[in-house]
Amino acid sequence: MYFRAAVLEKKNTIKIKKLKKPTNLQKGQILVKILFSSICHTQLQEIEMKRGKNNFLPHCLGHEGVGIIEKTYKDCKKFKVGENVCLSWVKSGPSISKGNIYQDVKGNKINSGPVHTLNEFAVIDETRIYKLSQNKNLKNKVLLGCAMPTIFNIFLENKIKKNMNICVLGGGGLGLSFILISKSLGCKKITLLDKNQKKLLYLKKKFNINIFSSMEKIKRESYDIVVECTGNIKIFEMSLNLVKKFGGKMIVVGNYDKNLLSKLDPWHIIEGKTLKGAWNSEINFKNKFSKLENLFKKLKTDFYFSSKIYKLIEINKAIADFKKGKVIRPLIKMR
Numbered sequence: 001m002y003f004r005a006a007v008l009e010k011k012n013t014i015k016i017k018k019l020k021k022p023t024n025l026q027k028g029q030i031l032v033k034i035l036f037s038s039i040c041h042t043q044l045q046e047i048e049m050k051r052g053k054n055n056f057l058p059h060c061l062g063h064e065g066v067g068i069i070e071k072t073y074k075d076c077k078k079f080k081v082g083e084n085v086c087l088s089w090v091k092s093g094p095s096i097s098k099g100n101i102y103q104d105v106k107g108n109k110i111n112s113g114p115v116h117t118l119n120e121f122a123v124i125d126e127t128r129i130y131k132l133s134q135n136k137n138l139k140n141k142v143l144l145g146c147a148m149p150t151i152f153n154i155f156l157e158n159k160i161k162k163n164m165n166i167c168v169l170g171g172g173g174l175g176l177s178f179i180l181i182s183k184s185l186g187c188k189k190i191t192l193l194d195k196n197q198k199k200l201l202y203l204k205k206k207f208n209i210n211i212f213s214s215m216e217k218i219k220r221e222s223y224d225i226v227v228e229c230t231g232n233i234k235i236f237e238m239s240l241n242l243v244k245k246f247g248g249k250m251i252v253v254g255n256y257d258k259n260l261l262s263k264l265d266p267w268h269i270i271e272g273k274t275l276k277g278a279w280n281s282e283i284n285f286k287n288k289f290s291k292l293e294n295l296f297k298k299l300k301t302d303f304y305f306s307s308k309i310y311k312l313i314e315i316n317k318a319i320a321d322f323k324k325g326k327v328i329r330p331l332i333k334m335r
């Protein structure tokens with residue numbers, strides 16, 4: 001039996017291919033019937049070859065999705081056939097299996113990593129699969145595969161208090177996830193920077209936040225927390241100017257082109273500002289996922305997706321619309 005998958009053949013070239021459904025699963029491998037998937041900016045960088053050398057072409061794509069367990073490896077204790085699950089690049093431990101190699105109709109080899117979600121069926125390492133306790137509103141739970149765990153981890157690793165002055169740079173999926181979670185935890189003083197004026201006005205009304213469309217207009221050295229989600233190296237360079245001296249933190253969440261370097265003024269660090277990432281220890285989301293899912297139940301997330309749900313065969317259209325900013329996250333239905 002064959003199923004469809006989005007395959008990256010070379011830079012900016014994605015083709016829908018028919019791949020043979022695997023029958024033998026190695027230890028650690030789980031066959032998942034994927035229902036919904038999404039795309040983020042890190043995946044765009046992968047498609048545009050901005051993440052360094054890619055030795056695995058052609059390969060499957062996607063690292064955030066939801067699906068149903070179709071088959072498990074022999075003696076698997078963690079998952080059962082028929083369970084609803086979330087698929088994520090975020091690990092719950094070291095990988096157990098090697099990436100699966102699929103075959104297309106002509107017998108060509110197609111590579112895959114431990115997680116890939118733009119497939120009708122996918123062989124996924126069990127450390128990238130999280131059981132969903134609540135099966136309502138499955139499609140929105142694609143967000144639990146990428147943006148949400150990254151942002152949630154910031155809250156787990158940093159003491160963010162309700163009265164803190166927070167500045168979020170970039171109102172895409174990551175920035176919005178930060179605003180949603182901080183609002184649900186009672187934070188009041190939130191400022192957002194984004195270049196899209198229409199989006200800013202919508203978000204100002206929706207979340208009762210301060211908005212800015214240019215870095216120069218934001219007050220310097222007045223924020224306890226600055227969360228950099230733009231992936232823009234120029235913004236990264238200027239962000240430490242906004243952080244409060246002696247105790248303020250800048251947390252970098254956006255991903256930059258691997259070839260770019262940045263200049264920073266060391267006086268920011270001398271004056272007691274902290275610069276850190278979203279993940280400050282070995283990425284391991286074991287025991288954290290259910291806490292995130294409980295929090296997620298309370299968040300209203302429909303506005304991330306437009307009313308349009310893309311089909312897998314419309315993957316290139318979904319990517320084009322995402323690049324143009326028509327959707328915060330494109331939602332892709334596998335069948």
Ligand SMILES: [Zn+2]
Binds near residue numbers: 147
């Ligand atoms: Zn992602």
